[in-house]
Amino acid sequence: MRRDIFQAIADPTRRAIITLIALQAMTPNAIADNFHTTRQSVSKHLRILTECELVKQEQQGREIYYSLEVEKMKEIDKWLNQFRKIWETRFNQLDKVLSTMKKQKK
Amino acid sequence: MRRDIFQAIADPTRRAIITLIALQAMTPNAIADNFHTTRQSVSKHLRILTECELVKQEQQGREIYYSLEVEKMKEIDKWLNQFRKIWETRFNQLDKVLSTMKKQKK
DNA sequence: ATTTTGCGAAACCGATTAGTTGCATATATA
DNA sequence: TATATATGCAACTAATCGGTTTCGCAAAAT
Known part of the structure; x- marks a missing residue:
């Protein structure tokens, strides 16, 4: 039972549910209607999504x-921050190259 | 062989390598030195990281x-965009609440 | 009161995964 | 040339995963 966000979003069906x-x-039934799978599978x-707190339930x-x-x-976003x-x-470097090219054209 | 970015970053060792x-x-050897695992495992x-183009190699x-x-x-970032x-x-809504509270204080 | 509906949990199964061990190959170095 | 080093690849294994089937329980509908 690893159950972290990254493992949770690894599955395409779970990403679609999200x-x-x-x-x-x-509701689970309504969600299952959107996929070619059973309610139990959903x-x-x-x-899994609930266990890693990506999803919350409300009984009615x-x-x-x-x-x-x-x-x-946001935790995924936070992890992306370092990159x-x-x-x-890199973008700024490309920017420099482009402006240098422009100058050379002149 | 699913091999998409989300599945690639699901593994904690792979995230650490990234x-x-x-x-x-x-080099693989240098990378392996940082983990409690074998070079073959790395x-x-x-x-896997190369197959989904998250990593590139350069022979020397x-x-x-x-x-x-x-x-x-950036593809992960792109997926996050919808959220x-x-x-x-939500943040703006909280902002409104806060400014309303300030007004009420006055 | 009985039936239907919405749901989670457990047991099972085939597929996939991460890791290990044992190779083979190519490039350095003695 | 013989040896050491850097690496990828295939075969194997235990663990995990996603899905199905079956069950039990509670709330709504009849």
């Missing part, structure tokens, strides 16, 4: 509404 | 230097 419930809470995915009678814990998604510095630097 | 070679190219991880005599393909990392809109909206 996108699906990002804007509005949905239920399993939701358990016998129905359970699942919605995205957007804050948790963002690098690709921004 | 961070390690982000700033400077390294070699396997590098193969009998040594092979591996370095990060920063551009590819970025949401969490920015």
